[in-house]
Amino acid sequence: MMRRRTTLLTSCTALALALGATACGGGPVSAGGGDKALSGQTVTVAGVWTGSEQKNFQKVLDAFTAKTGAKTQFISTGDNVSTVVGSKIEGGNAPDVVMVPQVGVLQQFAKKGWLKPLSPTAQQTVTADYAPVWKKYGSVDGTLYGLYFKAAHKSTVWYSPDALTQAGVKPPKTYDELLKAGHTVSDSGLAAFSVAGEDGWTLTDWFENIYLSQAGPEKYDALAAHQLKWTDPSVVKALTTLGKLFKDKQLIAGGQKEALNTDFPSSVEKVFGPKPEAGMVYEGDFVAGVAHDQFGKAIGKDANFFPFPAVDGGTAPVVSGGDAAVVLKDGKNAKAGMKLLEYLASPEAAAVWAKAGGFLSPNKKLDLASYGDDVARATAKSLIDAGDSVRFDMSDQAPAAFGGTKGAGEWKLLQDFLRDPSDPKGTAAKLESAAAKAYQG
Numbered sequence: 001m002m003r004r005r006t007t008l009l010t011s012c013t014a015l016a017l018a019l020g021a022t023a024c025g026g027g028p029v030s031a032g033g034g035d036k037a038l039s040g041q042t043v044t045v046a047g048v049w050t051g052s053e054q055k056n057f058q059k060v061l062d063a064f065t066a067k068t069g070a071k072t073q074f075i076s077t078g079d080n081v082s083t084v085v086g087s088k089i090e091g092g093n094a095p096d097v098v099m100v101p102q103v104g105v106l107q108q109f110a111k112k113g114w115l116k117p118l119s120p121t122a123q124q125t126v127t128a129d130y131a132p133v134w135k136k137y138g139s140v141d142g143t144l145y146g147l148y149f150k151a152a153h154k155s156t157v158w159y160s161p162d163a164l165t166q167a168g169v170k171p172p173k174t175y176d177e178l179l180k181a182g183h184t185v186s187d188s189g190l191a192a193f194s195v196a197g198e199d200g201w202t203l204t205d206w207f208e209n210i211y212l213s214q215a216g217p218e219k220y221d222a223l224a225a226h227q228l229k230w231t232d233p234s235v236v237k238a239l240t241t242l243g244k245l246f247k248d249k250q251l252i253a254g255g256q257k258e259a260l261n262t263d264f265p266s267s268v269e270k271v272f273g274p275k276p277e278a279g280m281v282y283e284g285d286f287v288a289g290v291a292h293d294q295f296g297k298a299i300g301k302d303a304n305f306f307p308f309p310a311v312d313g314g315t316a317p318v319v320s321g322g323d324a325a326v327v328l329k330d331g332k333n334a335k336a337g338m339k340l341l342e343y344l345a346s347p348e349a350a351a352v353w354a355k356a357g358g359f360l361s362p363n364k365k366l367d368l369a370s371y372g373d374d375v376a377r378a379t380a381k382s383l384i385d386a387g388d389s390v391r392f393d394m395s396d397q398a399p400a401a402f403g404g405t406k407g408a409g410e411w412k413l414l415q416d417f418l419r420d421p422s423d424p425k426g427t428a429a430k431l432e433s434a435a436a437k438a439y440q441g
Helices: 003-013 051-068 081-090 103-111 120-129 132-137 162-168 175-187 200-215 217-224 235-244 255-259 264-272 287-291 334-343 347-356 373-389 409-419 424-438
Strands: 042-047 069-076 097-100 147-153 157-158 189-195 279-282 302-305 321-326
Touching: 003 255, 042 051, 042 103, 051 069, 051 334, 051 347, 081 097, 081 103, 097 103, 097 334, 097 373, 103 217, 103 321, 120 132, 120 264, 120 334, 132 321, 132 373, 147 175, 147 279, 147 347, 147 373, 147 409, 157 162, 157 264, 157 287, 157 347, 162 175, 162 279, 175 189, 175 321, 189 264, 200 217, 200 235, 200 279, 200 409, 217 235, 235 409, 235 424, 255 409, 334 347, 409 424
Parallel strands: 042 069, 042 097, 189 279
Antiparallel strands: 097 321, 147 321, 157 279, 157 302
């Protein structure tokens, strides 16, 4: 199950359990300039999704077909979207639309001249119906290329309600309260947290939430762009804050050594599996899918979440990931591809997948009633309410050599820090050295 983090974001089944949902609000957005206007045309779409994610996205594509008459063909690229799409372009077989899971890849495609800017219709919808931050992450050098259709909420701490009730603990509002609650849970017989240290990407997510809340969005943006060095005191402070948790053997299930041998699915199992070892696990909204699908937990009853708490008086963070739809210039049917993007920008399209489950939309016009359960609605509301304070996963904005490679860069250095969190300043220096090399490359 453990693949690259961005694929995991989009490939774990997620929140919704009930299939019934009411229709979404807002009027339908015309995708084809008239009924069945695209009959006889085929739009090819490439993306990382497989399994249930691919099936649910196909429901969206089928709704587009019903609306416009255009047929669709989905191509699953696997983890490396960039390589697969590049080879298809070189071979004269470019897809019309690509669902891009990383800001860095979208920027790479735009700089290579592969992308068509969004149509005026799609741009108007994004401006009206999405927080400006989603327009920012879809733009390169002031031109909007990407439409964020699917989002992930990566500021959720999942817990066993039984474990917290038995310990007499309520969901904490601050990071200090989180550690205090953790000690109370630990005193009641379970470790506080299950940490997936075998997967370096989970550790980057811990850091990013602490850093965004503690240092603020401006510094977060500067660090993400490497305009701020990793040796900055704000980074050392965030590492020190994270280190408090990492070095506390009472708080981590099995201690640091076991955490380094625990992958993401196993970290969820340690809280929601048949033999619980911890009361809480931090990760994104996709934890719910694993808890429900693999361990049969009823979301909202046997498994629930609270927002990642505020650090040092900062604002509670909302870190996100997501998949942006882009249109390739070299696609054989790029015009119809743009009509698909106009459809994907509508609440009508988002409601199809929201009803099926495993989906969050950054579209403000999507009626929350479209989601199939209260937990999904709460997560979606948190994402929408965060508005422009949402920040895209920092490591997904970085060059892959630094932010997305197993056994290298930020992933490895934070694993080393989990193993020995005694020198935050030294870790910051190593992170800066690795970042400098990757951003120059």
